[in-house]
Structures are given as structure tokens and as C-alpha cells.
Amino acid sequence: MPFTIAIIGRPNVGKSTLFNRLVGQKLALVDDVPGVTRDRREGEAKLFDLNFTIIDTAGLDEGPKGSLTARMQEQTETAIALADALFFVIDARIGLTPADRAFADVARRADKPVLLLANKSEGKHGELGAMESYALGLGDPIQISAEHGEGMGELYDAVSKLVPPTDDEEDEHEETDEERANRPIRVAIVGRPNAGKSTLINHLLGEERLLTSPEAGTTRDSIAVEIEWKGRGFRIFDTAGLRRRSRIEEKLEKLSVADALRAVRFAEVVVLMMDAQNRFEEQDLRIADLIEREGRALVIAVNKWDLMDGNPGQISMLRRDADHWLPQVAGAPIVAVSGLMGEGIDRLMQAIVEAYAVWNRRVPTAALNRWFEGAIADNPPPAVSGRRLKLNYITQTKARPPSFVLFCSRADAIPQSYLRYLTNSMRETFELPGTPVRITLREKANPFAHKRKRPN
Structure with missing residues (x-):
């Protein structure tokens, strides 16, 4: 120690x-x-x-x-x-x-x-x-x-x-591949004020490690705690509640929000915690969009589920609501929990592990291009100004999150709707639910561009 x-x-x-x-x-x-x-x-x-x-x-x-x-x-x-x-x-x-x-x-x-x-x-x-x-x-x-x-x-x-x-x-010891693989998963828990973030982490720890209060805004710093679940280490960051920018007036709250945003950027998986009785409000959607833009894996936790009436079909409704309101992270895992009662904690931790695995996933190049050819055949890119767009091939450049480069002609002419089609098709084919998927367009060099046109 x-x-x-x-x-x-x-x-x-x-x-x-x-x-x-x-x-x-x-x-x-x-x-x-x-x-x-x-x-x-x-x-x-x-x-x-x-x-x-x-x-x-x-x-x-x-x-x-x-x-x-x-x-x-x-x-x-x-x-x-x-x-x-x-x-x-x-x-x-x-x-x-x-x-x-x-x-x-x-x-x-x-x-x-x-x-x-x-x-x-x-x-x-x-x-x-x-x-x-x-x-x-x-x-x-x-x-x-x-x-x-x-x-x-x-x-x-x-x-x-x-x-x-x-x-x-010990100082000169170099980290091995096995040690890197066993490194704790960095998880940030974010959401609106008083969503129950600190209560959930206290239940995970089995002690009152973080202060909780019915009063919103109790947490100010982003506090990191270490836990272990089924032999896997996690470094979990509790963060201050995120309100709409127009409502943030005090300097101290601005500092707390900036600290929470740093925790999101440092994390690998971000758990967006919502109140079961007031879920998918505008601020929840803004926070989810921020997580997607930062390229973090997303897990949605709907807290205070013990206060719901327990009617059958509630979980299916959650899934439909999530895909409706958050199409940019379609398929993101959503888990009903009660931080106070400890319900759904194991399901949440399993969802974090699975989201982390998807975030790190690499797609084999051969399988990627077989999918690519089929996707273009099923739905060819539109013609722009009477000229067909040519899509050559695609390759994955990195994971964390899965990022791809698409080589094509006239990259600036490819509509965003067609890129959304490719992204959604890729999510479904390669099982990439919820994680951000990045597709960068790159124009293939024209080998004849340097040659002058012959005079008539």
C-alpha cells in the first residue's frame, strides 16, 4: 500500500x-x-x-x-x-x-x-x-x-x-500487455442534479463513501472510487449534476460542471442516469448528445425504478423511447435500477462491461468490405448534379470508438442521410449497439489529375 x-x-x-x-x-x-x-x-x-x-x-x-x-x-x-x-x-x-x-x-x-x-x-x-x-x-x-x-x-x-x-x-517496471488488459475500466456517471448518482455508487461500494442529500447539487467535485465486480476492476467517477447552461449562474456551479465534463472526456464508458419519473427530458438528451460527440461508450440507467407502478411492458417502452429520442446512439443499453434499494446493479455492471467491449471492437477488413459491397448494392449512393458518386472501399482506422475511413470521389457531395444509412447498417451487421461510430470521407487520388487536357 x-x-x-x-x-x-x-x-x-x-x-x-x-x-x-x-x-x-x-x-x-x-x-x-x-x-x-x-x-x-x-x-x-x-x-x-x-x-x-x-x-x-x-x-x-x-x-x-x-x-x-x-x-x-x-x-x-x-x-x-x-x-x-x-x-x-x-x-x-x-x-x-x-x-x-x-x-x-x-x-x-x-x-x-x-x-x-x-x-x-x-x-x-x-x-x-x-x-x-x-x-x-x-x-x-x-x-x-x-x-x-x-x-x-x-x-x-x-x-x-x-x-x-x-x-x-518498481519505478522502472514496464506495463505488460496483460496488465493493460486488466486495467480498471474508467466509468463516469453523469446526469441531471438529484438523479441518484452518488446513492448508486454508495450501494456499489457497500458504504456511505459519497455524500447524498435530497437537496440537489450536493456533489461538486468529480470523485473517483475504485470497485471490483466479478473479478473486474472499475474506476468510477461521481460527478456534479448537469443543468441547462442558461440556469447556471454561480461561479462554483460552473466549476463543478466543467469538472464533470472533464470526467466524461477522461472516461471510457459513461453511464447517463435519469430519473424514472422524469426520463428523456431535454437536458438528458443534450447530455447523451455530448457523450456521443466525445466518442464515449454510453449506458443509460433509469434510476428510482422502485417508485414505478411495475406494469408489464415498462422495460419494452424504455427501449422504444431510447431508440426514438436517441437515434444517434441507437441500441445503447438501457437498464432500470434503484440505487437506494440495490435493484438492477448487476445488470448495470454487465451492461458497462459489454459496452466497453463494443467500444473496443475491431471489424475484420474482409468482412467489412463484403458488407460495404452489399450495402451499396442494396441502396446505391444518389447522383448529384447528374453525376454518380463512386464509393471505392472502406477500412477501420482505430477502435475506441470504432472509426472508419471511406475512400470515394467527391467527398463533399455525399449527403449526411447516406452516411447515416451506412452507419445504421454497420451497427446492425457488426453488432455495434450504442457506441459512437465515426466514418471519415477521403477522396481517392486521381492518377490523371496532373495531366493537361489536349487541345482540340
């Missing part, structure tokens, strides 16, 4: 900024508003030649039992229990507050190595605040500026005394 460090402290002291600097990416949302981070978030940190796991946590705060604030603190306490050491962060510009003193006791009771980080130490005011932090009794403060990267050398000196040395042979 890698050495793990949890970043703790009261809200808005710069914990997520420090997390982003250590992982080398803007993974955690950062804003001036306190309490942006709600769930705990893990990342692989690199500090010069030191490698360790870092956990960003919600700000330590007090709240009534059962409230969202109290459950945020429970997530932080879980992170403390999982960690091998703690970064206790204070805001050096503000100096010590009663909350810092109270939560320093929490850090001491954890009975783990604690490094006291006086963040925002740049300037004269930061220096004074850092000196105050000696009163916490957590040792010498390390003065840093997570935003500007100051004090990282001093932080390295302190962390290097905690992190065990890594084996050079």
Missing part, C-alpha cells in the same frame, strides 16, 4: 489548492467560498522524487447530527483513519482561530505524524500568522504558499522523513 497523507483543517485555508499542486493537476475545485470540498478525494502526489497518495478533505466544521455538515466531517474522520500521516493546514494571513485550536486536538488524538502547514505565508502578514501557530503544540510550522509554490523545499524535507523509500526496480 502506498504511503497516504490526509490534508485536514478548517474550511477555506487552501487544502484543495495544496492538493492540486501536489498531484500536478487541477482535480479539486477551488473557490473563495468556504466549504467547496464536500467528499474526500484521493490523488497520486509527487513532491520532487517522493511519491505518495494524498487525500483532500472537507473543512473540519461542526454541525447538527445527521446534517450535511456533520456527514462531511464523518468523511474527513474516515480520511484521517485511512491516512498514515496528516497535513494540518492553517491560514497564516488570518492567524489562529478558535476552530484551529479545537481541530488541532482532533489531529493530536489521531495518534499519527502531523505536519503543521502555515499556508498563505507570503508577505509580512503571513509571517506573523505562522509564528502564532506554535501555540498549537504541533511542532514547528512549515511556511508554504500552495498557490504560488513557495516552501515546497521545506515541505519535501519534512515529508521525506515520513515516506519510506521506493524500490527503484
Whole structure:
């Protein structure tokens, strides 16, 4: 197990900024508003030649039992229990507050190595605040500026005394083909606010790993969790709910939406979660169209199915509705689930595995061109301006998603309706349901184009 460090402290002291600097990416949302981070978030940190796991946590705060604030603190306490050491962060510009003193006791009771980080130490005011932090009794403060990267050398000196040395042979290990094949499938779960995304993932994990609430917009960061199902690994990203752009006003929600879109682009399979009682609304269709444009495999999960009346034929109706509203991803798997009750979870996971296999599928060239000849014979391309369009041959250039190049004459004249015909025929013949199919047109070079016409 890698050495793990949890970043703790009261809200808005710069914990997520420090997390982003250590992982080398803007993974955690950062804003001036306190309490942006709600769930705990893990990342692989690199500090010069030191490698360790870092956990960003919600700000330590007090709240009534059962409230969202109290459950945020429970997530932080879980992170403390999982960690091998703690970064206790204070805001050096503000100096010590009663909350810092109270939560320093929490850090001491954890009975783990604690490094006291006086963040925002740049300037004269930061220096004074850092000196105050000696009163916490957590040792010498390390003065840093997570935003500007100051004090990282001093932080390295302190962390290097905690992190065990890594084996050079492990660092030089190259990934084998078998390891690549066994790599976890990256899955993003997206949908409108309050569709039940976090509840579903909690049921998959068997624990309250992600915060849930009847209030829409509880999830802000895209949180990644690792699960295993029937011996196969999955890395699942919970994302913030996606509303129509016209309704997004707050800067924080804009950041959350951007984070969710990054999760879609990083994923291999995207699960679009809908509310069973309000399915296939305009925003659901927009999200599905985004997934198709990004070239990700799509699985549709209709959640809260336990609230439906259970009339026979409901599942068949779902299938018809999906093909009607989403013709661009015809045949996409659709699964009725209840994240709260755990119904349909196995069917959903099986659908993800199958969608991933289709997304990676390669069609043999010989079979592809036999289909191509038959498709043209059954429905020849239309004549444009009195001239027939000539389609020469087709080849697959890559998978993930299946992408093809069609060599032809006058590529700009081939109508989109004919390309849709070829795409739908290919889906049916080679069993490519739901996954995006890309056909790129390329004009075959004319061997006589360089020759001048003879004068009459």
C-alpha cells in the first residue's frame, strides 16, 4: 500500500489548492467560498522524487447530527483513519482561530505524524500568522504558499522523513500487455442534479463513501472510487449534476460542471442516469448528445425504478423511447435500477462491461468490405448534379470508438442521410449497439489529375 497523507483543517485555508499542486493537476475545485470540498478525494502526489497518495478533505466544521455538515466531517474522520500521516493546514494571513485550536486536538488524538502547514505565508502578514501557530503544540510550522509554490523545499524535507523509500526496480517496471488488459475500466456517471448518482455508487461500494442529500447539487467535485465486480476492476467517477447552461449562474456551479465534463472526456464508458419519473427530458438528451460527440461508450440507467407502478411492458417502452429520442446512439443499453434499494446493479455492471467491449471492437477488413459491397448494392449512393458518386472501399482506422475511413470521389457531395444509412447498417451487421461510430470521407487520388487536357 502506498504511503497516504490526509490534508485536514478548517474550511477555506487552501487544502484543495495544496492538493492540486501536489498531484500536478487541477482535480479539486477551488473557490473563495468556504466549504467547496464536500467528499474526500484521493490523488497520486509527487513532491520532487517522493511519491505518495494524498487525500483532500472537507473543512473540519461542526454541525447538527445527521446534517450535511456533520456527514462531511464523518468523511474527513474516515480520511484521517485511512491516512498514515496528516497535513494540518492553517491560514497564516488570518492567524489562529478558535476552530484551529479545537481541530488541532482532533489531529493530536489521531495518534499519527502531523505536519503543521502555515499556508498563505507570503508577505509580512503571513509571517506573523505562522509564528502564532506554535501555540498549537504541533511542532514547528512549515511556511508554504500552495498557490504560488513557495516552501515546497521545506515541505519535501519534512515529508521525506515520513515516506519510506521506493524500490527503484518498481519505478522502472514496464506495463505488460496483460496488465493493460486488466486495467480498471474508467466509468463516469453523469446526469441531471438529484438523479441518484452518488446513492448508486454508495450501494456499489457497500458504504456511505459519497455524500447524498435530497437537496440537489450536493456533489461538486468529480470523485473517483475504485470497485471490483466479478473479478473486474472499475474506476468510477461521481460527478456534479448537469443543468441547462442558461440556469447556471454561480461561479462554483460552473466549476463543478466543467469538472464533470472533464470526467466524461477522461472516461471510457459513461453511464447517463435519469430519473424514472422524469426520463428523456431535454437536458438528458443534450447530455447523451455530448457523450456521443466525445466518442464515449454510453449506458443509460433509469434510476428510482422502485417508485414505478411495475406494469408489464415498462422495460419494452424504455427501449422504444431510447431508440426514438436517441437515434444517434441507437441500441445503447438501457437498464432500470434503484440505487437506494440495490435493484438492477448487476445488470448495470454487465451492461458497462459489454459496452466497453463494443467500444473496443475491431471489424475484420474482409468482412467489412463484403458488407460495404452489399450495402451499396442494396441502396446505391444518389447522383448529384447528374453525376454518380463512386464509393471505392472502406477500412477501420482505430477502435475506441470504432472509426472508419471511406475512400470515394467527391467527398463533399455525399449527403449526411447516406452516411447515416451506412452507419445504421454497420451497427446492425457488426453488432455495434450504442457506441459512437465515426466514418471519415477521403477522396481517392486521381492518377490523371496532373495531366493537361489536349487541345482540340
